Structures are given as C-alpha cells and as structure tokens.
Amino acid sequence: FVAYKTSQKNCEVGLDFGAGTFVEIESITFYPNQLINPSALDGAQIIGLDANNVIVGCNVRKGQNTILISGKPRARYVKFTGAYCQIAEMAVNGIQYVNTTNNVSTALACDLDFRFDGVVATKLAAEYTVHANYTPALTQVYPLTGPYAGNNAITISGSGFGTDPTKLTVFINDVLCDDLELYDNTITCNTGCGCSYQGPFNFEVYHMDYGYAVNQGNNYTYLDRWSNPSTWGHLPPPTNGDLVYIPAGQKLLFDAQGPVQVVGILVEGDLYFEDVRDYDLSANWILVKGGRIFVGTEDQPFLHRLTITLTGQTEDVQLPIYGNKALAVRGGQVLIYGAPKTSWSSLTTSAAAGANTITVKDITGWAVGDSIVISSTDFQYDHYEVAQITAINSATNELTLNKPSIGNTETYSGQNVALYAEVGLLTRNIVIQGDANSNAY
Numbered sequence: 001f002v003a004y005k006t007s008q009k010n011c012e013v014g015l016d017f018g019a020g021t022f023v024e025i026e027s028i029t030f031y032p033n034q035l036i037n038p039s040a041l042d043g044a045q046i047i048g049l050d051a052n053n054v055i056v057g058c059n060v061r062k063g064q065n066t067i068l069i070s071g072k073p074r075a076r077y078v079k080f081t082g083a084y085c086q087i088a089e090m091a092v093n094g095i096q097y098v099n100t101t102n103n104v105s106t107a108l109a110c111d112l113d114f115r116f117d118g119v120v121a122t123k124l125a126a127e128y129t130v131h132a133n134y135t136p137a138l139t140q141v142y143p144l145t146g147p148y149a150g151n152n153a154i155t156i157s158g159s160g161f162g163t164d165p166t167k168l169t170v171f172i173n174d175v176l177c178d179d180l181e182l183y184d185n186t187i188t189c190n191t192g193c194g195c196s197y198q199g200p201f202n203f204e205v206y207h208m209d210y211g212y213a214v215n216q217g218n219n220y221t222y223l224d225r226w227s228n229p230s231t232w233g234h235l236p237p238p239t240n241g242d243l244v245y246i247p248a249g250q251k252l253l254f255d256a257q258g259p260v261q262v263v264g265i266l267v268e269g270d271l272y273f274e275d276v277r278d279y280d281l282s283a284n285w286i287l288v289k290g291g292r293i294f295v296g297t298e299d300q301p302f303l304h305r306l307t308i309t310l311t312g313q314t315e316d317v318q319l320p321i322y323g324n325k326a327l328a329v330r331g332g333q334v335l336i337y338g339a340p341k342t343s344w345s346s347l348t349t350s351a352a353a354g355a356n357t358i359t360v361k362d363i364t365g366w367a368v369g370d371s372i373v374i375s376s377t378d379f380q381y382d383h384y385e386v387a388q389i390t391a392i393n394s395a396t397n398e399l400t401l402n403k404p405s406i407g408n409t410e411t412y413s414g415q416n417v418a419l420y421a422e423v424g425l426l427t428r429n430i431v432i433q434g435d436a437n438s439n440a441y
Contacts, residue, residue, distance in 0.1 A: 014079030022074045025094040029066045033086040107131045136160035136213035145223035156187040167208035194222040223251045267291035278305040284312040288332035296337035311435045338430040341365030370427035
C-alpha cells in the first residue's frame with residue numbers, strides 16, 4: 001500500500017494482491033490522513049469490487065472507518081479514488097485465494113503460513129488438507145424464483161453437505177433461509193423476507209466444517225409475480241383505474257392471464273415479461289425512472305405476442321414533461337428482443353399481374369396471417385401493395401396472398417425488363433401502439 005500525498009482529487013491509491021490472486025472481500029477499513037478534514041473524503045469510491053463500486057458517503061470520521069461489503073465480491077485490485085488520496089492506512093478483510101492447477105481429486109496437503117508485515121513468522125507443514133470430498137457442491141435449486149415476502153419452500157440438491165443439518169446455513173441476498181432440513185444431500189428451507197435488501201445479488205450455502213459450497217450458476221432470485229396477491233399486499237392484482245409502482249430494488253415478473261388495463265406504471269425497479277403466453281397491456285402512460293424493462297434477451301428473445309396500448313385523452317391528467325399516452329424513459333432502460341424475423345427481402349421472380357402468389361428470397365420468421373408490403377417498382381411511390389399471407393410453401397419460399405398482385409414489367413428499347421420489388425414484413429410479435437382514438441389528434 002502506498003499513500004500518495006497529492007492534491008489531485010481523482011488520483012488512486014490501493015492494494016494489488018498479485019497475478020493469480022484475489023480476495024473474497026468481507027469489509028474494508030481505512031484511516032484518513034490525520035492532517036486533513038475527514039470531509040475531504042466524502043463521495044470517494046472504492047473500486048475493483050467486480051464492478052460493484054462502493055461509495056464512501058458523507059460520514060467519514062477521523063480514525064478508523066469500516067465499510068461492510070455485501071455479497072463477498074472477489075477482486076485482485078482494491079483502489080481508493082476520488083478523495084485526494086488522503087489515506088494513511090487501508091486494510092481489506094476477507095479470504096485470499098491463489099489460483100492453482102493442482103488436481104485435488106486426491107488429497108492434497110498444504111502448508112499454513114502465518115505472516116507478519118509480509119514476512120512468514122510461523123509455518124505449519126501439511127497442516128491443511130484439500131480434497132474434492134471436502135468440498136460441498138450445488139447441482140440444482142428449485143424453484144429458481146420466489147416472492148420478496150419470503151416463506152417460499154426451496155430444495156437444494158448437491159453433494160458434500162454431510163449429515164448434520166445444524167452445520168449448514170443458506171443465505172439468499174444475506175437473508176437466512178429458515179427451517180433448514182437435510183436428507184441424503186438434499187437441503188430444504190423456507191426463504192426469508194428480501195424486501196429491504198439493496199445490495200448485489202448473492203446465494204450461498206455454507207458448511208461449518210467445509211466452508212462455502214461450489215456453485216456453478218444454480219441461483220435463487222427474489223422475484224415478485226404480477227399475478228400473485230402477495231405482491232400487492234394480499235390484494236387482487238392491479239386493474240382498471242389503478243396506478244402501479246415498482247420501487248427500486250424490486251424485480252417484478254409480468255405473468256397476467258387476460259388483458260390488463262391500468263392508469264399508469266412507474267418503473268424504478270425491474271419489470272420482466274414472462275415468455276409463457278400472449279399479453280395485452282393498456283396504460284395512459286409508462287414511465288421508466290431509473291428502472292428497467294426487459295422483454296426477452298438477445299440469447300432468448302420473447303416469442304409470444306405482447307401488445308402495449310397507450311391510451312388517454314388530451315383532457316386527462318398529464319405527466320410533467322411527457323404528457324400522457326407516453327412510454328417515457330428517464331435514466332433507465334427499455335430492452336426489447338422480439339422473435340427473429342427478416343424485415344426486408346425481395347422477389348426472386350417478377351409477380352405476374354393478377355396472380356395471388358409471389359416468391360421471396362428470404363422469409364425467415366414469416367408466418368401465415370402476417371401482413372407484408374410490396375414496394376413500388378416504378379416512379380410512383382404510392383404504387384405499393386399491402387397484403388396478408390394465407391399460405392407458405394417453405395420449400396420454394398412461395399407465399400399465397402389474400403389479394404392479387406399488380407405485377408410490373410417495363411419495356412425499354414423493345415426489351416421487357418422484370419423489376420424485382422422489395423418485400424417488407426409489417427407484422428411483429430411485440431407492438432407498442434396508440435389506442436383507436438390516436439388518429440383523432
């Protein structure tokens with residue numbers, strides 16, 4: 001650790017644990033330079049915690065300051081920045097790990113070194129044994145989600161849990177999973193209330209003798225369901241005339257059965273749409289204020305139909321800045337991934353006038369019932385056609401339409417020239433639209 005005496009506010013000072021080494025951080029303790037006012041450190045950041053930066057805040061005092069770190073993030077570097085580097089001392093408290101290529105399928109005896117000021121003071125040879133048999137491991141968690149209110153029974157399957165349930169604890173977002181029972185390497189417990197938790201996600205199974213269980217992505221997540229009355233204080237889910245508020249820290253899964261119509265939705269937390277059925281959601285306005293809306297992901301796009309209809313009249317109550325009949329984003333995100341479809345393609349042969357079939361180069365994602373537009377092939381921009389697909393021959397990419405095509409062949413210097421029109425797909429499985437009265441304004 002090096003303390004740099006500098007007046008540059010954005011300098012950095014901290015610890016580097018070395019290549020191939022990281023620390024699982026539980027807390028960080030620091031001491032300000034005694035010659036400065038501690039308030040000079042207000043608003044500083046401690047970085048390097050796997051992108052979970054810690055804001056020091058506005059309560060720095062002379063002498064010892066300790067910050068507890070949730071989630072036990074792992075980092076090689078821990079740096080203090082943004083406060084003139086006026087730090088006399090800093091300590092990171094946790095467990096230091098060193099990457100190893102040793103095969104521990106058989107027992108491996110390790111030395112224990114006790115260091116003082118970086119120098120080995122005492123060595124205990126072959127005092128600690130590492131073995132796969134001593135390492136608890138998770139293989140499955142069911143269910144994967146449950147309400148913030150807790151009291152949700154979960155089952156954790158794995159190995160190396162032992163036979164004594166009193167030696168096991170399960171924490172979800174630092175909240176204890178109660179009523180733990182153990183039978184044949186299967187743990188059951190009831191989740192606690194995660195309502196007030198604001199830290200980074202963590203899911204831990206801890207054995208008193210063997211430490212933390214190895215977990216390869218088998219995580220339980222607090223997630224409230226729109227359809228669950230417990231999400232709304234044991235009242236029915238929102239309906240016509242209601243305002244919906246999703247506070248920061250809450251994850252809400254939209255899984256409504258049947259149309260939903262509300263006045264407005266304020267999203268400061270996370271709103272997800274479960275890809276299990278079609279949805280119709282109507283609201284005067286939706287405001288994403290620091291929160292996020294997720295409809296599918298890049299890897300798993302949303303494949304059902306989602307129609308969001310923005311309603312309201314000019315005389316209705318207006319949102320400041322945005323008015324009504326608005327989907328507005330202020331410091332948040334709206335991420336939408338619909339069913340993969342080819343947006344634009346082209347005819348592979350000229351469409352004969354009066355024919356109700358066309359052959360298109362690429363129809364990936366197109367389906368019977370979809371609407372398409374066939375562009376103009378002359379100088380008149382309004383000579384386009386809109387039609388609906390009534391049948392598809394996937395072997396030849398031939399589409400049968402609900403109306404005959406105009407077709408177009410031009411003659412230049414006595415030669416007939418076929419002009420291949422572009423064909424665009426108008427139908428999407430995710431639609432954000434105004435209501436029927438929108439055209440009146």
